Structures are given as C-alpha cells and as structure tokens.
Amino acid sequence: MTTPTLFEWIGGAAVLRALTEDFYTRVKADTLLAPVFAKMGEDHPAHVAAFIGEVFGGPKVYSEQxxxxPEMIRHHLKRHLTEAQRRRWINLLLDAYEASDAPDDPEFASALVAYLEWGSRLAVMNSQPGANVNEQAPMPQWGWGETGGPYQP
Incomplete structure (x- = not known):
C-alpha cells in the first residue's frame, strides 16, 4: 500500500474548497479578522484552497496560475499582523476543519496543525516592517511528519 498525500487524504480539491469557503465566511463575521480581509476578493477562498492543496501534495495550481x-509571501508584506490575529486565524480554520467532511483522525489533524502553525508564524514574521523576507522561497511541501502516514486499523 502506498501512503496517500495529505491532499489525497483530505479528499482533494472539493473538500479543501468547501473548507476554505466556510473558513472565510467565519472570518468575515469575526471582529478581529474581518478588517484584515475587508478587501478580499470572492476568489480568495479558492486561491487559498489551491495553495494548501499544492502544499499538501496536490496539483500545482497555485504555482501555475x-x-x-513568492506571490503568497508578497500578499503578507507590510500587513502588520499580530499574534492575536494569527491565533484567531488558526482557531477559525480549525473550527471550519472540524465542521467539514475532512478526515478527523489524529495523524491528519497533527499534520494540518503543524502546517498552520508554521505557515501562520511565517506570515506574521513576513508582515512586519523591516522583515528579512525570502521572496523567492520555494513552495513548501508538507507531509505526514513523524507518523509516516494515516492510521490504518
């Protein structure tokens, strides 16, 4: 048996798209995050779903389109994101994940949380004035980490 990618395990593009749409509905209703995303276009959830999908081993849609x-990094420059906003962002995304059709097994959740922690901390660092940013950083590739794959009873 081959180990599926995180993208395959979550259920692919359709599940990620539904998750990000729910998440950004929650963001729009949140007093702390709504101002940060006030100018967000209607295609923003789809772009974020494509980005996460690629990071999780799916098609290279975000890179190609x-x-x-580098473009994701540029979206965060000079945004002055705070730790409180970062934590709320993660909490709302995890709430959307729990409400989604995505698998809720501990191995997948662990990989998801690890990526969200890494990515959100990077976004906050890159958003500060004078940040030393590698605008040509390659697309991250996230996997199962120490577990080696999803639990198989």
Whole structure:
C-alpha cells in the first residue's frame, strides 16, 4: 500500500474548497479578522484552497496560475499582523476543519496543525516592517511528519 498525500487524504480539491469557503465566511463575521480581509476578493477562498492543496501534495495550481509561494509571501508584506490575529486565524480554520467532511483522525489533524502553525508564524514574521523576507522561497511541501502516514486499523 502506498501512503496517500495529505491532499489525497483530505479528499482533494472539493473538500479543501468547501473548507476554505466556510473558513472565510467565519472570518468575515469575526471582529478581529474581518478588517484584515475587508478587501478580499470572492476568489480568495479558492486561491487559498489551491495553495494548501499544492502544499499538501496536490496539483500545482497555485504555482501555475497564481505565482506560487513568492506571490503568497508578497500578499503578507507590510500587513502588520499580530499574534492575536494569527491565533484567531488558526482557531477559525480549525473550527471550519472540524465542521467539514475532512478526515478527523489524529495523524491528519497533527499534520494540518503543524502546517498552520508554521505557515501562520511565517506570515506574521513576513508582515512586519523591516522583515528579512525570502521572496523567492520555494513552495513548501508538507507531509505526514513523524507518523509516516494515516492510521490504518
């Protein structure tokens, strides 16, 4: 048996798209995050789903159509994101994940949380004035980490 990618395990693009749409509905209703995303276009959830999908081993849609990791980095420059916003962002995304059709097994959740922690901390660092940013950083590739794959009873 081959180990599926995180993208395959979550259920692919459709599940990620539904998850990000629910998440950004929650963001729009949140007093701390709504101002940060006030100018968000209607295609933003789809772009984020494509980005996460690529990071999780799916098709290279974000790189081919939206500029890859360098473009994602540029979206965060000079945004002055705070730790409180970062934590709320993670909490709302995890709430959307729990409400989604995505698998809720501990191995997948662990990989998801690890990526969200890493990515959100990077976004906050890159958003600060004078940040030393590698705008040509390659697209991250996230996997199962120490577990080696999903639990198989």
């Amino acid at each position: 939206h500029g890859g990791h």
